[in-house]
Amino acid sequence: MGNLWRLFVSVIIVFYLTFLTLSAHSAPLSITQITASDFLELGVDKMRGGNYQEAIENFNQAIEVEKDFAVAYSDRCLAHLQLQDYHQAIADCTQAINFAPDNFEAYLNRGLALYREGDYLNAIVDYNRAVVLKPSDFRAYYNRALARAGDGKDSEAIFDFNLALTQIPQITSLLLADIYNDRGLAHFLLQDTQAAMLDFNLAIRLNANDYRAYFNRGCACGRNRDDFGAVRDFSQVLKLNPSNAQAYVNRGIARYRLGYHLDAMSDLQKASKYFDNQGKRVAYEKTLDLLKNLRQQISSVTEIALL
Template sequence: MINPNKILLGICLLAIIGCDSIEDKKGRFLLKGNEKLEENDPKSAIVFYNEALALDSAYADAYFNKAMAQLRLHQLDETILDLSKAIQIRPDYFEAIFQRGLSYLDNGEFYKAKEDADRLLQLDANNWKSYFLTGLSQEKLKKFAEALVAFEQASILEPSNSDLLVNQATLLFYQKDFGKAKEIISKAELLNPSEPNLHNLRSMILFEEKDLDGALISVEKAIAFDNRQAYFYNNKGLYLLFLGKPEEAIDLINQSIQMDSKNPFAMRNKGIYYVMQGDKISALQYLKELSEKYPDMDLVQEYYQKAQAL
């Protein structure tokens, strides 16, 4: 005999399942996507975010999280597109604007990054990220004085952030104010002694000051803290060139180029290597184009002339 209570219970369960709202369903897809992202599986995360968006095409958080997953896959155009969709839905979406500005910088769209920085300042002039993005975009636009002011303001708002100090020191390095740059690097080191960029920057200053051994020690510290940065290996290669160790140097420079084939400083260093080897044809192959595209890059004109004189 069928128990009517069981029938009633089944009906109630079906009713509960049937009443599961779109809001609940899309939220679960978002959470599943987040779990996959935490597991470093961005492709699967994107699948879940798309499921959430299929339920609600105006789900700003799903567009944002999907963009962050695409960023992990180095899909910058797709990242920018989805962040723009999130911002279109929520014009005051601060974090989406911030991340889009950073993505514009990575994509070489510096003026668009500056526009997003201006937008952040209008939204929240008391948030360090507004000034951080402003500083980064102004730096890319070669407006170093404006960038320095922005980074200084960001540091006032976020004094425990060592990266902001390293950015200030970098700008001072560009301006050849090595003494002040080193002072700020020391402050950053007190906050975070394992920050690789401060050690790399210190190495660059020491190289400019002709302290080659000190430069080598500092860049090796940078590599010890982060062995994934192509420009660290490139800098170490440069120092080894000037320390009279060309074969060790060229191995590191080539390694850097394999990691990042678009770095003109690595091409410069390879040209310098060939000048030191007396190989005029190979040296000119690298330095002639650099002298035209980057005429103000340190050492380029000097070694282009040396290559021509071989």
């Protein structure tokens, strides 16, 4: 499954542009009249359009005009996050916090950058501060849960997932599905398969098009030796995400245990092809080894049956 934890991007603060209507006799604005807020809002517009590098240039201009403009640093952090420049994102949010120590978004965004770098402990420190600043905002609890899970603290992660569920707006069903899915993973890692299954079922009910919840439920079925259920869920994963090599591997194993040996071999062959195409050499080699072992076992069973 690789990194099990889906990373949660902070919601960008939305600023609304106010357009001034000039009369026929009004003079055009000079460059010196453009404020830091004007540049900021241009950058936010670029962010909405996915033009992150151009957004950074606008945020740079805002900061040139107003050196201590904390919001510009915080928003530039978001642009760097989108470009996966986590080091610069951390630096920008740190500067934002220096200028505005109660900047909730800056703590949230710096925590995300730290999480992306694998620095879970410092990410948790930032999320702790965010929780203090806005105890009713589900994002801080959810992000802290992911960081705690990344640090192997699954019980604490479940506690935070529960808190996030009490604060999240109920209309956001897709976000609810994400939280149930991630909480299910924490239960699964704690060997509480029953609780994990309940969460994966809820996630699927809320978002029937998210292949991750089917994948995770398939793994839970496999642990319970419900191979028919595992085949069902991994098949759904492949409908939604046809190049998911690990789903082919897992379905192949379930099919082998059910006695569908030819189907199992076919799944493993497809998995090895996708791993090879994706450049995942370790997974490719392991799948070939598994395929070889299954062939030997099938051959051995056939020989015994013919004696």
